[in-house]
Structures are given as C-alpha cells and as structure tokens.
Amino acid sequence: MASRATSAFVLICAGLAFAPIAWGGEAAKDGGPAAQARDVRGWLMRIHDAASRRNFQGTFVVSSGGNVASARMSHFCDGANQYERIESLDGKARNVFRHNDVVHTVWPASRVAVVEQRDLLTSFPALLQAGADTVGDWYELRQQDDERVAGHAANVLVVRAKDAHRYGYRLWSDKASGLLLRADVLSARGDVLETSAFSDISIGVRSQPDSVLQAMKKLDGYRVLRPVLSPTTLEAEGWAIRQVAPGFRQVRCVNREMDSAGDVAVTGGAHRVLQAIYADGMTYVSVFIEPYKDNHHGRPMHAVMGATQTLSMRQGDWWITVIGDVPAATLQLFAGALERKK
C-alpha cells in the first residue's frame, strides 16, 4: 500500500504554501524576534519557491510507522505554467498529472480518473492576511551543519515548535536550489514520526510539459469523476467553534460529498460532509462534521499513522472527525471547541 505514508512532506510543503502569505507585511519589523521571524520566513520562502519554479525529476521515498512507499516525481515550470507528473511505485498503479490548477488522478488498472479543477488558490491569501499571527510566533528555526542528501549538499534546518500544540520538523534544503530534499516530522521528545526524502533527484532537467499534457488528454475509456466542493461557513451550517488551538486559524470551509463506504462521491449513496480547515502556517487540521448514523459510525476512535493523527467521536446527533499532523491533544482541542447553534 503505497498510499498513506506520504503526508509529512506534503503537509510541510502545504504549510510552506501558507507561510509566505501569513508573513506578508511582517518582514519589515526590526529587533530580535522580528529578525528571527524573517530568518524563518526567508528559508521557507526559498524552499517554497524552489518547489514551484525548478524543474526536477526524482524518486521520492516516505517512511512512517514502519511503512515505506515511493513514487517517481517530475515537475516542470515553463514560464507561468506548472506541470507535474507523479507515479506511485508501490501497490496499485496510480498516476497524478497536474497542469496548473487542473489535477487528474488516474488508476490505469480500474480505468478510473478523478478530475479536479482547483479554484482554491485565490481564497487563501485574503483569509491568512486577515490574521496578525506569524509562523515565527509558533516555530523557531535553527540551522545545523550541512549534510548530503541524494547526492546534493543540503542546508539542515531545525524548525522547533514553541509549544506542545504542534510538531517540529527537520528540513534538508538543497544548497544550490533551495529544493526540499528531505523532511522529518519530530515529536516533542525529538523522535522521528515520519521521514520523506528524495533517494535520487535531478534538478534543472529539461522541461517536458508534453509528458504531462499528453497523458491528461487520454481519458478515453475511463470513468471520469469530478468531485465538487461548495464553499460555506460554519455559522451558515449552524456551528460555532470557540477557541481553537493557539496559532491556528480557519483558512477554508466547504461542503463535500462523501460516501460512508469509503468512496468519495462515487456511488449514489453519497452524503454531505462539512469540512473546516485550520492552518498555523506550517501544518493544518481538518474538522469534519456530519449527521450521526448508527449503521455507519461506530465507537469513538483514535488512529495514528506516522505523524498523522485521527480522532472520531459522536457529539449529540453529529459525528465529528478531526485529522491533522499534530499531537492528539491538539485535535481534542478542536473537537471540544465545536458548538451546535441551532
């Protein structure tokens, strides 16, 4: 099962995507703490930029909780266009093709393709700029001696969480390009919960957008699914959330169709689930709310996979699921803060 083990790296990068936005306007401050924050920001910006602007190809390995999964990854940036191709190397064949905000996820064996149009990019900046908090308030960055990863000299950055509500990270960033070569998620005790790394990578390869575009045209004979997310607010759905974990703020709230049997909007039995997402600049937490059903929802559950924790519980007529790469206590805070208004 190649599936699960990939989260840390992506979560970090997803977080890094928030980061520059969250820091907007903060960089000008002088003095000790601000200088520190600018330092963190500078490094994370560099990693973020490299991931979107560089051309690279490599094999990516993720290990968490004793599982190992790998994938072949290509990324091309051609002016304003971004192309991406990812093929899982373990378990069932599954390919992802991305051209800017259009993402195809394809399962060749079962001839199923999920096509998504991403309109979410625009909604992020406004929401994050509204907050005054910065990532520097919750994380501090320390540079360690350089190391070598996948044949490249790398800066080693330790991103330490300043409180117990989030995990720390150790990041290996290519000295030449800034690209993230390896990322570890660390518990408060310093244990590695999840490691993601390139085992080999070529940076600055020739752009081959056609390898992505051609594949995206070949959906003949595929069952094409197009999941729909409709934006909403917790208030509009009759919910309020009091005090969430410090540093986290809501970045999005959507209604989505889900099938309790496990397939997202594939069969007719889909039902609506409310999903609210909270981010602290590095990582994020999802809160799912749906009506409680005896036959679908069992006992409260707490599952751990690598760095990802999942908490499910009943709250009156509702079933709450909280997921994130944060300590379980943080998820508890989210679940406990939910309040039904009507």
Added chain:
Amino acid sequence: MSSGSVTEAALLEQLSALADGEVDPADTAVACARWRDDGRVRASWHAYHLIGDVLRSEDLAIEPSRDVAFLAAVRDRLSKEAVVLAPVPKAERGFRDAGEARPNDAGARTGRRWPWVVSSAVAAGFVGVVGTFTLTRPSAPVPAEAQALASAGSPTLVASRTDTAPTAVAASTPAPARSLALDVSGVVRDPALDTYLAAHKQFAGSTALGVPSAFLRSATVRNYGR
C-alpha cells in the same frame, strides 16, 4: 498499411506513447505487431526514439557527420598503431583452468577480496534483520507493561534481540489511548477513515504549493480505484 489516415495517425500516436512507456499491455501487443509487420512503423519508432534522445540530452543532438569524422579518425589512428604479438604465459592459462591456483601477486589479491565479501554479506544479513524488525513494528500491539517501561524512560532503539522490540515500539511511537485501527500493512482498516484522510489531504493538494501536494493526494486517495 494504408487502411486510412485516421488509423495511421492513431497508430503513430500509440507508438509515440509506447516509446514513452505509457501504453497498457493490450495496446502494447497491438503496437508491437504493427511494428513487426510494417517497415514504416519501424522507421517511425526509430524516429521517436531519436526525438526522445535529443529531447533528453543535447549531447545526443549532434550532426551525424561528427560521428563519421570521429570514427574515421579512430580507424586512422588504429591503422598506425604497432601490432603487439605476445605468447600467452602457461601459468596464466593454468590459473584460468584451476580457478584459484593463481601465482604470487594475483593470488594475494584474490585472498584479500574475500574478507570484504564475507563482511558485506554479514552486513546485508544484518540489514535484513533490522529491516524486518522496523517493518513489523507498527503491527505489534503495544503491551501495557511495555508502555509503562517506555514512560519510565530508556528510549533506546538499538534492538538486537527480539524481546527488546516492544520497548522500542513504545518508546518511538506515541501510544494511542484507544484502538489502533491499523492492520498489518499499516493501512487504516476503516474505509470511511480513509475517505476523511483523502479529503484532508486533497485540501493540502489544493494549496499554492505545487509538487508535494499533488503527491500527497495521489498517495492517499486510494478508494476511487476500487
């Protein structure tokens, strides 16, 4: 091979895809059959590979005349080289036949090679053992006493014997309060939970960052494929 231009175009497209390694087994068989039967298809196949080579490396995009000139120069130099005629020593032949009865220096070299091979074999075996241990870690339910041990300290992960494994497990993974809903492969058994995970990570994929986000999505949304 003139069954209409449409078929021709489709075939060429398929051939191109095959060159890129993007064709499923059934179509591959068809394309290979056409390749075998049709000289023009073989020519196209060669052209696609040439295009691919040139796209992959500029070093391959050179004038053929350069190769010809190089080859001619090599032949020229070769023709001017003196031909060395030397008899094969008897001892050398003996060594080849007997395998290890190689005299003096060479024998010493063979002897030196062995310890390295042996030690690497031992090392490989060790890695195998460690690997097995690491991979089975999450499936083992953490015994209560092991948890107690862990909370008492000693987070050592050097497990050379099996009976120390539970300690290592408790020490290195945060032990969940309730049910660990993971099966042997570490995959959540509850398919509904998988769906939430997918939804959670899909969101990550929709952020501004390119590469790894989509990677994550690809890695978690497995239920569609059923």
